[in-house]
Amino acid sequence: MVRAVVATDWGGADVIEIQDVPSRLPGPGEVVVAVRATAVSPFDVKRAGGFMGRDPRLLPLRLGNEMAGVITAVGPAAVGFDGHVLAVGDHVVGHWLDGAQASELTVPANDLLRKPPQLGFPEAAALLGSGTTATHALAVVGVSEGDHVLLHGASGAVGGMVAQLAQTRGAAVIGTASPSHHERLRAAGITPVAYGAGLAERVRALAPGGVTAAVDAAGTGEALAVSLELVPDRRRVVTLVDFGAALAAGAKAIGPGEETARIRPAARAALLRAAAAGDLRVDIAATFPLEDAPSAYSLQARGSAGGKILLLP
Numbered sequence: 001m002v003r004a005v006v007a008t009d010w011g012g013a014d015v016i017e018i019q020d021v022p023s024r025l026p027g028p029g030e031v032v033v034a035v036r037a038t039a040v041s042p043f044d045v046k047r048a049g050g051f052m053g054r055d056p057r058l059l060p061l062r063l064g065n066e067m068a069g070v071i072t073a074v075g076p077a078a079v080g081f082d083g084h085v086l087a088v089g090d091h092v093v094g095h096w097l098d099g100a101q102a103s104e105l106t107v108p109a110n111d112l113l114r115k116p117p118q119l120g121f122p123e124a125a126a127l128l129g130s131g132t133t134a135t136h137a138l139a140v141v142g143v144s145e146g147d148h149v150l151l152h153g154a155s156g157a158v159g160g161m162v163a164q165l166a167q168t169r170g171a172a173v174i175g176t177a178s179p180s181h182h183e184r185l186r187a188a189g190i191t192p193v194a195y196g197a198g199l200a201e202r203v204r205a206l207a208p209g210g211v212t213a214a215v216d217a218a219g220t221g222e223a224l225a226v227s228l229e230l231v232p233d234r235r236r237v238v239t240l241v242d243f244g245a246a247l248a249a250g251a252k253a254i255g256p257g258e259e260t261a262r263i264r265p266a267a268r269a270a271l272l273r274a275a276a277a278g279d280l281r282v283d284i285a286a287t288f289p290l291e292d293a294p295s296a297y298s299l300q301a302r303g304s305a306g307g308k309i310l311l312l313p
Helices: 042-048 121-140 157-168 179-187 199-206 221-230 243-248 258-276 290-302
Strands: 002-007 016-021 030-040 066-074 091-095 104-108 112-114 148-152 172-176 191-193 213-216 237-239 284-289 308-312
Touching (some): 002 290, 016 290, 030 121, 030 290, 066 104, 066 121, 091 121, 112 258, 121 157, 121 258, 121 284, 121 308, 148 157, 172 199, 179 191, 191 199, 199 221, 213 221, 221 237, 221 243, 237 243
Parallel strands (some): 148 213
Antiparallel strands (some): 002 016, 030 066, 030 104, 066 091
């Protein structure tokens, strides 16, 4: 049997349980992975809360979509995302997986990449979801050298990736965060600013030449409103959260769709290479044993962890 994180109903950490589910042998093009680390993301919290739909037939709902681990069994023609034939003992990483918060996972081989040996399992499991989202956000607003980017939610896992990738493109970053995170942001080359009343004026003081693009990884009404006020070209404002309001205002929103399916998978290999080379930092806020998944969900729901939250089976 496999130990798996499930939501037994629609709600918060109180509906999260660990249940035994059947293991499954790999079919053609599939592998079995012993999971060593798996991430808990805001998306998982939303799914458990019923924000993606409340069909009772889905319950109990398997959760998680990012993990890293070791292959323990392979089916015929098990070829990874990078075109390499996968074998028992290979260390792999993947995201967009179904039910990844588990001790074991049987998945299509072509959803997996080989984990660079320089990356630990926790760092690998924490990388691709946030990194590909950040890559997508910067691509749609065209961030490049000389840009001054306003980043909302700079202390979070996605925000941290947005800031680093924007800096590698030659952009300067002003990041909103609570004051408790400001010292860490400064150390990462980000100019921190507190959110709340007067945010637009504080940003103007920090960037007298203006900001040229904005990324909203926070999802507050303030984040989008201030971005629209300060960025002259609304097509250079993107939100990861507040879709309806952004699109109505002529800004951009990124979520499921053709563009996501094109941009994010294409970024995986480059992100792994950069992290393995030490050019991309993976911020891990906390780790929990798999059996303590409710605590991980409770921390993620509070939204102030300051990095990725992981479960270690």
